Amino acid sequence: MSDGGAPAGGQAGNGGSGGVSRTLxxxxxxxxxxxxxxxxxxxxxxxxxxxxxxFEPPRFFEALLRGRAFTEPPDITARICGICxxxxxxxxCQAIEDACGAIVPPPLQDLRRLLYCGEWIESxxxxxxxxxxPDFLGYESAIDLARDHRDLVERGxxxxxxxxxxxxxxxxxSIHPVNVRVGGFYRLPTADELRGLxxxxxxxxxxxxxxxxxxxxxxxxxLSHDCEYLSLRPAQGYPxxxxxxxxxxxxxxxx
Amino acid sequence: xxxxxxxxAAEAGEGAVSRRPKLAVWKxxxxxxxxxxxxxxxxxxxxxxxEIEIAYFPEATRAVVAGPYDLSLVxxxxxxxxxxxxxxxxxxxxxxxxxIGACATAGGVxxxxxxxxxxxxxxxxxxxxEYIKTLADSTPIAAHVPVDFELHGCPIDKGQLLAVLNAxxxxxxxPIPGYSVCVECKRRGTVCVMVAHxxxxxxxxxxxxxGALCPSYGRGCxxxxxxxxxxxxASLAGRLTFLGMPGQDVQRVFRTFxxxxxxxxxxxxxxxxxx
Numbered sequence: 001m002s003d004g005g006a007p008a009g010g011q012a013g014n015g016g017s018g019g020v021s022r023t024l025x026x027x028x029x030x031x032x033x034x035x036x037x038x039x040x041x042x043x044x045x046x047x048x049x050x051x052x053x054x055f056e057p058p059r060f061f062e063a064l065l066r067g068r069a070f071t072e073p074p075d076i077t078a079r080i081c082g083i084c085x086x087x088x089x090x091x092x093c094q095a096i097e098d099a100c101g102a103i104v105p106p107p108l109q110d111l112r113r114l115l116y117c118g119e120w121i122e123s124x125x126x127x128x129x130x131x132x133x134p135d136f137l138g139y140e141s142a143i144d145l146a147r148d149h150r151d152l153v154e155r156g157x158x159x160x161x162x163x164x165x166x167x168x169x170x171x172x173x174s175i176h177p178v179n180v181r182v183g184g185f186y187r188l189p190t191a192d193e194l195r196g197l198x199x200x201x202x203x204x205x206x207x208x209x210x211x212x213x214x215x216x217x218x219x220x221x222x223l224s225h226d227c228e229y230l231s232l233r234p235a236q237g238y239p240x241x242x243x244x245x246x247x248x249x250x251x252x253x254x255x
Numbered sequence: 256x257x258x259x260x261x262x263x264a265a266e267a268g269e270g271a272v273s274r275r276p277k278l279a280v281w282k283x284x285x286x287x288x289x290x291x292x293x294x295x296x297x298x299x300x301x302x303x304x305x306e307i308e309i310a311y312f313p314e315a316t317r318a319v320v321a322g323p324y325d326l327s328l329v330x331x332x333x334x335x336x337x338x339x340x341x342x343x344x345x346x347x348x349x350x351x352x353x354x355i356g357a358c359a360t361a362g363g364v365x366x367x368x369x370x371x372x373x374x375x376x377x378x379x380x381x382x383x384x385e386y387i388k389t390l391a392d393s394t395p396i397a398a399h400v401p402v403d404f405e406l407h408g409c410p411i412d413k414g415q416l417l418a419v420l421n422a423x424x425x426x427x428x429x430p431i432p433g434y435s436v437c438v439e440c441k442r443r444g445t446v447c448v449m450v451a452h453x454x455x456x457x458x459x460x461x462x463x464x465x466g467a468l469c470p471s472y473g474r475g476c477x478x479x480x481x482x483x484x485x486x487x488x489a490s491l492a493g494r495l496t497f498l499g500m501p502g503q504d505v506q507r508v509f510r511t512f513x514x515x516x517x518x519x520x521x522x523x524x525x526x527x528x529x530x
Contacts, residue, residue, distance in 0.1 A: 030317035033287055057284040057334045058387055059365040063376035068507065075477060079364045079512065082288020082410055130294060130315065141316030143304040153301070161297040172468050174295060175288040175410040176479070179472045187472040 019044040031131040031141070033083055070096050071182060078176045083126065086119040086171070089180045090241055096182045108184040109241075111170060115177070116241050118166025121204065122174065125163060128215060129156025136218040152214070155207050162204035169193050276325035276424060279311035281345050283331025283338050284365055284393060288410040289356035290314050290330050295413055303420065322348035326423050329402075332358040332393045334365060339390065339399060346400035351423055354396045355416065357409035357512045361481050364409075366393040366515035370523075393515065404429055407462045409479035409512040415464055433484030435459055436476050439467035448475055455495050457508060460486035460518070481513035488522035502526045 024040040034056040041049035061080055065073060073092035078085035090112060097104060104112070130142040133156070139145040146153040164174040169189050171177025179185050234243030280290050294315060296303065310320035327349035333339050346352055357363050368376050369392045377384040396402055406419050406429075415431055422429040432438075436458035440447065448454040448470045456475030458467065462483045469476045482488070488509065495505050509523035 028313050030313045031315065033314075035282060035313075055335075055337070057331075057338065058377070058380070058389060059284060059334070059363075060368060060373075060376040060380050061364075063379040064364070064367040064371075066379075069504070072507075072511075076364060076511070079286050079288075079409065082286040082291050085286075085288070126291075126294065134317075140318035141309070141312075143301065143309060143316065144318070146301055146304075150301070157297040157300065160295075164295060164297070172472050173410075173465070175291060178469050178474070178477075181474075186469075186474040 021048070031134065033081065070100075074180050074182060075176075075178075078180075082175050084119060084123055085176050086116050086167070086180070089177065090116060093180065093182050094242070102183060104184060111185065111188070112180075113241050114166060115170040115180070118163045118170065118174075120240070121163030121208075122160050122167060123163070125156050125160035125211075128211060129153060129160070133215075133218075136215075155210060159204055159207045159211065162200050162207070165197060165200050169197055275306060275308040277310040277320060277322075278307045278420075279322065279324040279327045279345075279349065280309075280314065281311075281327060281329045281331075282314070283329065283342070283359070283396070284334040285331030285356065285358040285363065287314065287330075289359075289408075290328070292355075292411050292413050292416050293328075296417060299417060303417075306424065307420070323350060324348055325350050326420075327352045329354045329359050329396050330356055332362045332365060332395060333399055334390050334393045335388050336390065337388070342396060342399045351403045352396075352400070353404045353406060353419060353423065354402050355406045355408075355411050357407065357479065357481060358393075359396045360405040360407055360516075361513040361519075362393040362395050362515035364512050364514075367510060368393060369515050370510065395515070406431065407480045407513075408464050409481075412464045412466070432463055434463050435483040435486075436461045436463055436465070436467050436470075436480070439463045439465070440470050443467050443471060445470045448473065449494070449498075453498050455498060455500055455508065457491070460488050460491050477511060478508070478519065479512050481516045482518035486518045488518050489525070492522055492526065 021044075022042040024038075024042070026038045029036045029038060034054065036052055036054045036056070039049070039051040039053070040047060059080075061077060065076060068076065073096065074089040077088035077092045080088050093112075096102075129152075133139075133152075134141050134145050137145060137149075139148075142153050142156070167174040167177060170179065170185075172179040179187060229248035231246055231248075232239035232243035233246045234241075280293065282290060290312075291314075293303075293312075294300065307326075308320065309316060310324055311322075327345055329342075329345065329352060331338075333342060354360050358365070362369065373389060373391045374384070377387050377389060381387050397405065404419065404423075406415060408415070418431065419429045437447075440458060443466065445467060447456075449456040449458075454473075454475045456470065457478035458470060458476040460482055461476050461478045462480040464480045467476070492505050492509075495508070496502070500508075503526070506523045506526040509519040509526075513519050514523065
C-alpha cells in the first residue's frame, strides 16, 4: 500500500565534503488523530530538513454551517472530531449564547463542565495509554504493550471507560453526544443516574494517580520551543470551558 | 511487526495450523469517531485482539502487516483524487470490505457540498484555496468499489460493530436489522415525542441501531443512522409540514449527516422551492 508503512530509513554518503546524510521517511504517522506523513533529512548529525505533509481531506465546516438554524451547530460541529466532539459542542453553544446575550445558569454550567471532564478523561486516557505510551515504552501498540504489561493497559482502558461513562450519563452517548443544546441540555440526568457514577469515579481517581506516577517516569526529550502560547484564563480552575483569551507573549490582543 | 498468532497458536493445539484472521482499518474523509468505536470497546478490545490480528490500523498501531486482509473496515468518504485511487488498492487487498459510519455509507456531513458549489466552499474556508485538492462531491465507498456490508450510524454503535466483526469471523450474515428507530423506541418504552408533544422526529424513516437515544432525551431523532430499509420520507415530510414546519426547515432536517443517502436526498429535493 502506498500510504502505509513503518519508518523507512535511508543512508547515503555525501561525495566530496565527507559529511553523511540520512533520511527518515514515515509515510503514515501512526497513533495520532488525522493523517500525515513526515520526511526528515539529517546531515552530519544535525537535522537539516523536516517536511510534514498533512493529507487529511478538508471537509469545509465553516462553509457548510452557513444558512443553518442556530440550534444546529452543536450537532454539526461535533462531527469535526469524533475524539473530542464535546469541545466543539461547547464552543458552538458558547458562541451562539454569546451572540444572543444568553446567560446559562451556574448549575447547567457545572453539568457542562462535568460532561467536558468526561471527554478529557476519555481522551487523555486514550492518548496516554493507547497512543503515546507504546512510543515511550518501545512497543508497536497498546495491544503489543499488553502482552508484557496487561495490568497497565487494563488500567488505561478502565480510566478511559470511566470518562465514557460520564459522557454517556450526561450526553447520551460518548461519541457525538445527543443531549447538548444551545442554552443547556435536552434532558437533565436524574440524581440516580449521577449517583451511579460515584463508585466508577472513586476507582478512576486511584487509576489517575497511578497514571501520574507512571508517566512521571517516562523519558521525555529535553526540548523547548521559542513560540507564543495561547490559552483561556478563567477566574479560577483549569482553562477547560471558558475564560479570557491570553497569550504567552506579545502579539495578540487580550479579549 | 506484531508477533503473529501468539495466543492463537497456543490454543490451537499441537500440529494445527492456526492463523488469526487479519483485520485492517482504513480512514478516508471522516472524524475518526467510527474507528474510535473499536478502541471504545474497553472491555472487549484485548479479547478481540487475541482472536483477530490487527494487521493495519494506524490509529492504534505503527506495525504494518502486509495484506491481503481477511476483513477491512473502511471509515470515511471519498473527497480527493488521491483517495479515489487509494480505495481501489484497499479493495484489492481485502477479502471482505465493510464500510462503517455515515461518511463511508452515505458521504457524511461533508456531502452537504454536493448541494452547493464546492469551489466556493474552498475559497470561503481557506486563505490559499489553490493548495486544497478536493473533488466536487463527497461520495460513499460503494460508489467506487463493491462493498460487502454497510454498517450505518454517525457514529456507529459499539454493540453493532462487535456483532459485525463476530459475524464476519464466522462467515455468517451480520444480525443488523433494517427497521426504523420507532421499533427501538417502542421496545424501550419511550412515549412518542411526535405524537405526544408534536416534536419533529425522523425516527420513522431512520435506520435503527442507536437504541432510540434522542427521544429518550426528549428530542426528536435527527437521522444520524441514515434511512431505514423502507423509508416513507414523503409521508413523514407531510407530517412535519402539518406540524407547522416551513419547507426550508423540512429540507434541512433531511440534509445533515446522511444528506446524500438516496432517500434523504430525494425528499430534501422535493422541498427545494418550498422555502
